[in-house]
Amino acid sequence: MTLATALPIVWFFIIGFAIMMYVLLDGFVLGIGILAPFADDERQQELMMNTAAPIWDGNETWLVMGGAGLMAAFPKAYALILPALYVPVLALLIALIFRGVAFEFRFRAERSRRIWGLAFCVGSVVAAFAQGVILGAIVEGTPLKAGQAVHRTFDWYGPFPMLTGVALVFGYGLLGATWLVLKTEGRAQSVARSLARPLMLAVIAFMGLVSASLPFLDSRLMTRWFSWPNMLYLSPLPIATLVVAALLWRSVMTSRDARPFVLALVFFALGFLGLVAGMWPNLVPPSLSIWDAASPPSSQGFVLVGAAIMLPVVLLYTAYSYRVFRGKVRAGEGYH
Amino acid sequence: MTAEFLSRIQFGFVMSFHILFPAFTIGLASWLVFLEALWLRKRSDMLRDLYFFWMKVFAGSFGLGVVSGIVMSFQFGTNWAGLSTVAGNVLGPLLSYEVMTAFFLEASFLGVMLFGWNRVGHRTHFLATCMVALGTLVSSFWILAANSWMQTPQGYTLVDGVIEASDWWAAIFNPSFPTRLVHMVLACFLSTALVIGGVSAVYLLAGRWQDKARLMLRCALAFVAIVIPLQIIAGDLSGLVVREYQPAKLAAIEARWTTAHNVPLTLFAWPDESAERNVAAVDVPHLGSLILTHSWSGEVKGLKDFPRADRPPVAAPFFGFRVMVGLGLLMLALAAVGLWLWWRGRVYASRWYLHCWVAMMPAGFVALLTGWYTAEIGRQPWVVYGVLRTADASSAVTAGAVAGSLVTYSVAYAILFGFGSWYLLKVLRDGPGSAPQRFPRDMTPQRPLAGLGIGKEENPS
Incomplete structure (x- = not known):
């Protein structure tokens, strides 16, 4: 295997890992925003936000890692996907802006407090929805269909991206609920706990809908999943997903605080893997492969050296900062 | 559009x-x-x-x-x-x-x-x-x-x-990286120091937080006094790199139309791009060559040496650069006066001087922005200099x-x-x-x- 064959594979996994980290880590922070309207009052909402205040920034950085990594390793895919999805990407960025500043501004505000509580919630919902739309449009193969000529602005619009958009809002809501079970106690925790099961039902329903509509897409995502013997090799994935879903269903109503969150993360990661397995080896379905889109070994190799050294270090100090802020967050506990 | x-x-x-x-x-x-x-x-x-x-x-x-x-x-x-x-x-x-x-x-x-x-x-x-x-x-x-x-x-x-x-x-x-990195980091430090000094001046003028404000003003003043001369040197070195690698940008910054030795320094002018000349120019003889080439009679390229399609816009780099340099000189003056007052022990009592700090609070940021406008508009029509034109770089949206x-x-x-x-x-x-x-x-x-x-x-x- 030459370098030019091997490096794109390595990079496919690194970028996949970065995006998964983003989905899992910012997923639960966005989930907090999605669930904010269910809080009893302002103070409970503040408590929910405080569970994420010290770590949201690092979580969001995985998105930048995914973007910059894509530009470095697969510049053609980067240059193809982003213009084709101009509107959903814009919506995502604007939503992330308001969600992000809400952490700081809400704390400084007095009369305008409610505005930033609202910005936190609406920003989170819109960001989650936009990410789902982007995901759906990529799975559908929109960027390649839109082609090289001038992109029409709403090419990405269709029932499937709308479906994945709504699905992700519920999915992040589930992650958020289990995170709050882990990090809060008392009334806030019981609110989160009571939301977990309805959210799970919605997520499973949407997963079913998404899976059912995959065969009707132009992209060849399904051929891999439903051809023999692939079906056999891939079968552990859906089976594991179902098992984890069942465990999660049971655990949210027990008194275990950490287990639902861990199971929700695994549940999400398995779903993500299923998607990646369907896309492989295409970066932009149906036909732009990772080798078509790859930057030359001089670029992929250069960044790989840095990634091999830095990403473990990053994971190490990320773990450290989570450790510093471990345990339940209490009412009124500290902003700087 | x-x-x-x-x-x-x-x-x-x-x-x-x-x-x-x-x-x-x-x-x-x-x-x-x-x-x-x-x-x-x-x-x-x-x-x-x-x-x-x-x-x-x-x-x-x-x-x-x-x-x-x-x-x-x-x-x-x-x-x-x-x-x-x-x-x-x-x-x-x-x-x-x-x-x-x-x-x-x-x-x-x-x-x-x-x-x-x-x-x-x-x-x-x-x-x-x-x-x-x-x-x-x-x-x-x-x-x-x-x-x-x-x-x-x-x-x-x-x-x-x-x-x-x-x-x-x-x-x-x-080639341009070392000087530009130093120039930018020092610009960030200076902008911040001016804000810190300005805030302490506001407190001193209002009679609030006296001890803290004095400490902050001392720090800001000492810092600006040390760094602004270094920044002027870094800017000058950056200019030499521009002259060597981006001569069209330098010509635009100086609104220089024809290539010449012994060029003057144009303090102010209204560059007329269609007529390829300056209106109402205020020139200081020889100073242009001295600053840009570090010699009394050095050669500076003029814009007419470049095809029109390869020339940057002139007005923005010309004025942007002058605003940046002007503010830099004001910072130098602020530091020099401040040191003198400090030596005479009157720095906190001179209300007019404290007002100067308040007025200079945004100066660093304005200089930073105008400096970047100079650098970025001055390198047009290229986005990657000499390789890719800005016109060919945009998305098909x-x-x-x-x-x-x-x-x-x-x-x-x-x-x-x-x-x-x-x-x-x-x-x-x-x-x-x-x-x-x-x-x-x-x-x-x-x-x-x-x-x-x-x-x-x-x-x-």
Whole structure:
């Protein structure tokens, strides 16, 4: 295997890992925003936000890692996907802006407090929805269909991206609920706990809908999943997903605080893997492969050296900062 | 209007907004390291209060920098797909290194720095502050490497119209990089020092927080006095690199139309691009050659040597550069007068001088922006100098889509800027009150520690 064959594979996994980290880590922070309207009052909402205040920034950085990594390793895919999805990407960025500043501004505000509580919630919902739309449009193969000529602005619009958009809002809501079970106690925790099961039902329903509509897409995502013997090799994935879903269903109503969150993360990661397995080896379905889109070994190799050294270090100090802020967050506990 | 033109306006706008915050936080992070290090040595309450006060300012600015920075990392794709296709092989890796070595470092330790006061030891907390400051500096290293490479590209080969890196060392340490990095980092430090000095001048004039304001003003004045001469030298060295590698940019900066020896320095003029001459020029003989070439009769290239299609616009670099240099000279004067007053022991009592500091508060940021306009407009029509034209770099999106996003960003950023500066003013008005002591975990008080309740104990005298 030459370098030019091997490096794109390595990079496919690194970028996949970065995006998964983003989905899992910012997923639960966005989930907090999605669930904010269910809080009893302002103070409970503040408590929910405080569970994420010290770590949201690092979580969001995985998105930048995914973007910059894509530009470095697969510049053609980067240059193809982003213009084709101009509107959903814009919506995502604007939503992330308001969600992000809400952490700081809400704390400084007095009369305008409610505005930033609202910005936190609406920003989170819109960001989650936009990410789902982007995901759906990529799975559908929109960027390649839109082609090289001038992109029409709403090419990405269709029932499937709308479906994945709504699905992700519920999915992040589930992650958020289990995170709050882990990090809060008392009334806030019981609110989160009571939301977990309805959210799970919605997520499973949407997963079913998404899976059912995959065969009707132009992209060849399904051929891999439903051809023999692939079906056999891939079968552990859906089976594991179902098992984890069942465990999660049971655990949210027990008194275990950490287990639902861990199971929700695994549940999400398995779903993500299923998607990646369907896309492989295409970066932009149906036909732009990772080798078509790859930057030359001089670029992929250069960044790989840095990634091999830095990403473990990053994971190490990320773990450290989570450790510093471990345990339940209490009412009124500290902003700087 | 074309999508390309609108994309240029949009990039200029979101970039100008964004850069103010990293510039401020690069300076503030190092200032916080300085304050906390001093506090660890002396353990005086005054230093801890100051640390917490500026940390609040830092937190808001950093947040705005992060969210507006995420926008930047996607602009290259959404609006400049041509640039990403042709130069992504070089720019992508440099930006990736920025994320891996700087962004994660800043973001992770920021949490410990802002929220960890009661959870980690003093030394660990100081380490977190240091890591945040290190992150801001490493970030400026990579972003300046990427931008300087676009100004003076090296270490690459063209394969089928696409740039491939052939020598990363040469690409990163390209000719304009060292001087531009120093110039930019010093600009960030100076901008921050002027704000710190300006804030203390406001307090001194209002008769509030006297001791703290005096300490801050001393620090700011000493810093500006040391750094502004260095900055002028760095700027001069940067100019020599421009002369060698981007002669058309230099000609535009100086509004020089014909190539000549013994060129004068044009202090002011109205450059008329269609007639290729200056109107109402105020010239100082020989000074142009002396400054630009470091010799009495050195040669400076004129714009007429370049085909019209390869010339940058003249007015923006010409005036932008003059505003930047003018402000730099004002900073030099501010420092010189300040040193003299300090020596005479009248620095805190001279109200007119304190008013000068208040007036100069935004000067660093204005100089920084006009300097960047000079650099970026002056390198037109190229986006990668001599390799890729800006006109060929944009995405295949419709003008309507870009117009829509431009309006959206304008509205969103206006809201952010409005509320952000309002909250910043509130923090400044509340002043550097008493910072929280360290509490053991179970003694945590019921209300948030900072912002609301503090600042009432020390009597503003």
